[in-house]
Amino acid sequence: MNLTEALRQLVGHEQVSVNPTMLEQHSRDESYHRPHTPDVVVFPRNAVEVSEVVKFANSHRIPVVPFGMGTSLEGHVIPYQGGITLDFQRMNQIVEIRPEDQLVRVQPGVTRSQLNKELKKYGLFFSVDPGADATLGGMAATNASGTTAVRYGVMRDQVRDLEVVLANGQVIRTGGLAVKSSAGYNLTGLFVGSEGTLGIFTELTLRVYGIPESILAARASFPSVESAVRTAVSLLAVGIPIARVELVDRVSMEKLNRHSGTHYEEAPTLFLEFHGNEAGLQQDVQFAKDLAADHGCSGFAFETDAKGRNTLWEARHNLAYAFVHGSKGKKIMVTDVCVPLSELAGAITYAREQIEAAGVEGGLLGHVGDGNFHALLLVDPTNRDDLDRAERVNANLVDYALRCGGTCTGEHGVGVGKLKYLRREHGEALDLMRQVKQLFDPHNILNPGKKLPID
Template sequence: MAFETAWAELSEVLGDRVTRSKPERDAHGASETYFPVAAPDAVAYPETTEEVAALVRICAAHGVPVIGYGAGTSLEGQSQAFSGGVTVDFARMNKVLEVSQGDMHARVQPGLTREVLNEELRATGLFFPVDPGANATIGGMASTRASGTTAVRYGTMRDNVMALEVVMADGRIIRTGSLARKSSAGYDLTGLFVGSEGTLGLITELTLKLHGQPEAITSAVCAFDTIGDAVRAVTDTIQMGIPMARIEFVDAATVQVFNEYAGAGMVEAPHLLVEFHGSESAVAEDAGTFGEIVGDHGGHGFKWAADAEERKALWTLRHNAYWAIVNARADTRAVVTDICVPISRLAEAVEATQADLEEHNIRGPILGHVGDGNFHSILLFDPADPAELERVKAASDRMVQRALEMGGTATGEHGIGVGKKAFMEREHGEGWQVMGQLKAALDPDNVFNPGKLVPDTST
């Protein structure tokens, strides 16, 4: 009855931009990975912040959960409606509202995707660097504190979001942060909402830090005989302070898929994919120093891509790795897990993961943004084989536990959702309870994305 009343009120506010169509509900309840469909009761498509605020007030008044939704690319169940409710799809709030070339920032709506943003910025000489593999929305990227291939140089969403507009659980609209590049004025509310996975409020506008296009860009790939050799080359590179723009690792299994998927013509061995940004002289010097490090670790088969089209092809291949790997075997789904460890433990963590997967006969290509200690394994299973799913989930759990024992984290960029919630207390101790207290203070009726990230606060 409560939902029916809410539905009537939502229909008055949004008209035909709120729907109970089963295909739309199922699409918004689907997962990129292994979670079963968890559909909402309705899907709403607001066009303004004021409509979002009205929607939240209605749902809060009737105890109806509210789940934010961008492109649906999250990997730990963040956008699924496990408790029903209303999914708020920001597809119609997808505009670039302002670009300041002088101050190097952009004000955008949450439904804008990173690729569209950078297309619109192309003529300005500026770009937004955060680039997760999927063409995610900016709002979703902020909600999961996403990163990508360029994090080693330009940072993650945490470092590149300057200010937010947020709708709170009582319908208030607040602004956090400012246009200043730094501030010591009070609590960092922007940082609180970035990474909160839609559990504290709905982000309706973001002010982003932009960066100047570098004078020179050069990319390269090189092969190694072993995973350990490749990763130790990364560790030495970072510890020497070489300013890499990108330094990505892919194992031999991933390279094999690249060759089958896109005719990459790469030697089927572990590889590093790298990029340098800067002046012509700086790029040449950094690339030369990196080449010496690679040689010390047995690297070979250097291929340089200074041409823009060659670089685009290389990084498109890397960004499409997940879909290439999953589609390489018929009737396959994946448990995708990521961890992040201190850079000094990176080689140990990657080698231990590889040995674990081999011991348990699990196909799980390993790749990642290793310049900051972050890597992934895409653990493949047959969806018709529940036992195989449990085996790969157990492998994912061991991978996370290994990272925690090394002083790392359960996730470097994918977030917690429901998939890694079981590890939060182990990683944060009493700090996880403090997160729950923050949730209870800001969303006492547990309206926003219930069941995700924090201890249960249902009343």
């Protein structure tokens, strides 16, 4: 009996596909990484089916790769060893909303926009916003963050409980509904960010927040990237509770205007958002404006209504597409270093120099409140020289970040793209991580070849 037939005995016939178009759709993510097709795609409907498939795969040593929306940026969902791709699009139910507990329970295939649409009815929102409309399962798997992490934290801070299918098919729960716990070991935090290599999520309980009384967005233009960054760092140092503070460099502002039809000033810019009560916001924003002026801000423009605010953040979110758009055949390589705040201005200046020295087309974007920034580098993935030059920029930025105590990936995860940096980042702790992988997945069937290097 072949693999497809065997899987069709475990789940419904129409839940197993070997259609070439389907395999091809599951062979890639949004990055420059080389595609590879799975042998088969399975669409489970519940934890029991996931457990059955994983148990089968484990006993036959077949790789299993979980797949959400395919928006990963380091090849996480590409099944380089073939096997089974588990696509969670049929597990997309919002199971329960508990407004008083500020919690929701969702299946892993729910996307963040789907969740936010539903939460709005309760005056609530889910905070993590990586730009792409990823699934919540995928976001938990990579410990995603994005524009609001500076105020509300990263994905790991929101996950209260996980239902996880282990490599042997066992189904466990890792947490509970309490705000905090000092009971058993923190498995929840270990699974979050494990990129499908330790277990497969079949349900998530997430923290949500009340929509703030007042929201105010603003753009502030600066003479240089450094002055913009220094403004952001100073704002945080004095404890202004900024909800978003995003750097967009001049090159990226040009792309953004062209793609989104906006007419923002084409200078290094901070996109800001403040959440709070009316009176408090007035004081915070005035303070921010004064501080920006001290750093040479040439224009501070408010977006007071929801429409202007949405335009602003949509334009920001579409920036990656803005770069690729109109560059036929080009893909993006996105760097993702995160450095201590005191090192951020230096790191961003260095990044701009590196991009120019390498002769790569690219822009700089930053979640500067976290010390995390991206160089969006346009590459032709079929052109070795193109790839090499971009790869060199990437490597040099990682080198810079690791030298100052930072990380090679602030939010995208390791996938296959960052494997080569992990030994240097983690030192001997990497050996312990490998032992953890060996314990959780002794036959190495769970997203093999991702997250930890073989050396």
